[in-house]
Amino acid sequence: MKCSKNNLGYFIGNSARLIKYSMNNRLRELGYDLTMEHLIFMKILNKSDGMTQQGIADFFSKDKGSITRMVSNMEDRNLLMRIPDKVDKRCNLIYLTPHGRKMLTELFQVIQEFNDHLVEDIPDDELIQCLSVLEKIIIKLSNKNVVHTTNNKLEMELCHE
Numbered sequence: 001m002k003c004s005k006n007n008l009g010y011f012i013g014n015s016a017r018l019i020k021y022s023m024n025n026r027l028r029e030l031g032y033d034l035t036m037e038h039l040i041f042m043k044i045l046n047k048s049d050g051m052t053q054q055g056i057a058d059f060f061s062k063d064k065g066s067i068t069r070m071v072s073n074m075e076d077r078n079l080l081m082r083i084p085d086k087v088d089k090r091c092n093l094i095y096l097t098p099h100g101r102k103m104l105t106e107l108f109q110v111i112q113e114f115n116d117h118l119v120e121d122i123p124d125d126e127l128i129q130c131l132s133v134l135e136k137i138i139i140k141l142s143n144k145n146v147v148h149t150t151n152n153k154l155e156m157e158l159c160h161e
Contacts, residue, residue: 012134023114030110032103038074039111042096042104045080050093052085079103 023036037060044059045051051059057067071094074080079100082092096104119127 012137019118026110026114027107032107033077034103034107037070038079039104039107041070041074042079042100045094045096046101046104049095050083052091052093053082054091056094074100 020036023039027034027036027039041056041060044056053067053071054064056071057064060067071080071082071092075082078097080094080096082094085091085093122130
């Protein structure tokens with residue numbers, strides 16, 4: 001397929017799908033019953049423990065029901081816990097458990113190796129340019145409310161780790 005700006009969405013979407021698929025396979029190979037989405041969720045909480053479910057839903061651009069199911073699933077596996085907000089009793093604050101934090105720490109090496117493998121054949125200048133373009137797209141779409149996030153600063157911090 002010829003590269004052009006008309007194919008940008010295809011290349012970004014296909015890359016994201018393949019990265020997610022490959023990481024999920026790697027986690028399975030290593031015996032972890034987690035997905036890339038779980039890892040991202042845990043990384044978010046590691047940076048910003050005590051987020052509301054709505055804040056997490058906004059971050060992932062998903063409905064609150066989907067996030068509630070994921071939180072329940074991860075809570076059942078002792079990866080995170082819900083604590084009622086003392087100020088607003090209608091809200092739950094989500095925290096990593098010590099077990100979840102330990103597992104995430106164990107997986108940092110796996111994440112780093114995976115990311116290194118993704119870019120090992122790409123010259124640094126090309127990678128920097130690619131990341132710069134992707135960051136501009138994220139900022140542009142976020143500013144136009146196409147991506148419904150309330151925590152773009154946290155997104156960018158996670159991207160620059």
